[in-house]
Amino acid sequence: MLPLILENLCFSAGEREIIRSISCEITAGTRTIILGPNGAGKSVLMRLCHGLLTPTSGRVTWQEADAARRARAQAMVFQRPIVLRRSVLANVLYALKLAGVAAGERRPRAENVLDAVGMSALADRPARVLSGGEQQRLALARAWALRPEVLFLDEPTANLDPAATRNIEAIIGAIHDSGAKIMMTTHSLGQARRLGDEILFLNAGRLVEQASVDEFFRQPRTPEAAAFLHGELP
């Protein structure tokens, strides 16, 4: 699957250019954090990579020729978790069924992953009545159960309280430890430092900087990144 190569990637919605000619290579193993001010195009970039949006021009290239396998090697967790109106366990089973996992394998896999995120006790509860943090945990469990090579996370803790945020961060860490590449957007510089290995810094649809977390926070190479780190960009 990896590295993921973006070439002159552009995306416009009507007249508005949201992503302007982004080219870069995203390697396996690391946790890549996409940072940038509001409206920089972070979420759109991730949706282009995941295939939810089609580029206006340019290319997204994975090292996997088969489209179905390419799709199955990715999963995404959204800012607002969408859980189905059925039990917690059934939510995970549903994703496994869509992914074509053999019937006999689904249940053990779902139970394992619920156990790993600490939700075994909630397995039979209707998912829609869970708290926001629990729903996001379920969304992560559902994604994790798919054993993706790449996990996209779009501001997964934006709506959560600090306790739930820590919980989610721990699970993201565990998913990474299990071998998945993490690509995540966040608003929180602290979270970027805690979870990230590499930063993609976007501003106004352009990739301004690609650097390791250390480098980026210690010594940003561009005035925009510096201004952003000083809280001078929205």
Added chain:
Amino acid sequence: MFAFNTHAQHDTITIASTTSTEQSGLFRHVLPVFEKVSGIRVRVLALGTGQALVVGRRGDADVVFVHDKTAEERFVAEGYGVKRFDVMYNDFVLVGPTSDSARVAGGNDIVIAFRNIAQTRSPLVSRGDRSGTHAAELRLWKLAGIDPHSGRGTWYRETGAGMGPTLNTASVMNAYAFADRGTWLSFRNRGDLALLVAGDPRLFNQYGVMLVNPAKHAHVKAASGQAFIAWLLSPAGQQTIASYRIGGEQLFFPNAPH
């Protein structure tokens, strides 16, 4: 309130008839007797005569039992009916508000009454639905030498509906209406309306019955339909018709040929 038959596995025929026979309660009185002696179940469609003949023409009923002799004879002549038989008669009546602005009450000349209504431009509600009653009303206007349609929208109102709805309209508008006696007798929402003119021989209302032609529509239940017609015309059937009364008053007078 409603008659309900419980014959289970017997042959069933459908007769297309008029609101006057159904709503006056005649069928509820007559059919159980026939069903008992024959084991044939009868389903009644209560329509205007015009619509009943169309239903027969399309083969959607086995027997047609209506009251517009001219139209019935055309129906038979065109081959849709096998043969037409007189069954019974009753009469039409003119009802209207007790205030009687056209001064027709107590008269027995329907043609004069119609002329008075037209001259005084007193409101009259007509069925206007090509039913047997409507056809009879139009024949009488012709005899009176009046084209009621010249009063359309002013004193002459066509409802395009059945006898009951037309009487309801007349009751609300305090208007005259031309009705069959059976429906009038069983009609409950009279308001200020009363029977004003009756007894003119020209108000004679003949009912006829005919089997829908099996040669036109092969599925017609000819045997059962014919059995029903034969029974209606038999002394037993005629006696049953004669015995139906509302408030002691006989509604239909059997006159089948012997």
Added chain:
Amino acid sequence: MNDISQALSAAAQLIVSADTTLVSIIALSIKVSLVAVLIAAAIGLPAGALLAIARFPGRQALVAVLNALMGLPPVVVGLLIYLLLSRAGPLGEFGLLFTPAAMVVAQAVLVTPIVAALTRQVIEDAWFEYEEQLRSLGAGTMDAALTLLWDTRFALVTVLLAGFGRAAAEVGAVMIVGGNIDGVTRVMTTAIALETSKGDLPLALGLGVVLLGIVIGLNLLAHWVKLGAQRYHG
């Protein structure tokens, strides 16, 4: 006021006497409308869901037509079905005219567009919320349609109730194709029309009160069940 109180006392008498004829008329009304709604659901639910999710040229026009069909004049539908089912019509050989089956057909024709159009609206709203998540999980159009039909089931109960209400309240079409035959095709609405034309307005209105009571009762029951289930499932 006097008329209304007479009607209410007529309704009370009808209920107290539990007249067997009235009971059979009520039973037929419910049976015919229920079967019609089941048919409408079998066609309208999947059709509405697919129309909400699938994207194809002419879709907007189809939605507009479907919305317009909600206002189909019952008398026109009745007349068309009469002509179809009449012995002289193309489907005459089945002898369905003036039977409860013909009434079911007429009501189903009237109710199917309502179920389909309202379902389309419900599912489209849900699709707006679920689309990215379901596509990320690899759901195709069919998967998504089935998933959303199940997830919006509580809203769809209301849709079916609306359909049932329309079917049970309908008189123009069932009068034409059923013929209001005593003991065979007489339902609540045609009985009301009959009593009205006989000038027995209190009895007609009394029957109307009973009909209204049945429809309200069914709605309350369904609403309760729905509320309970919704409270549990969220």
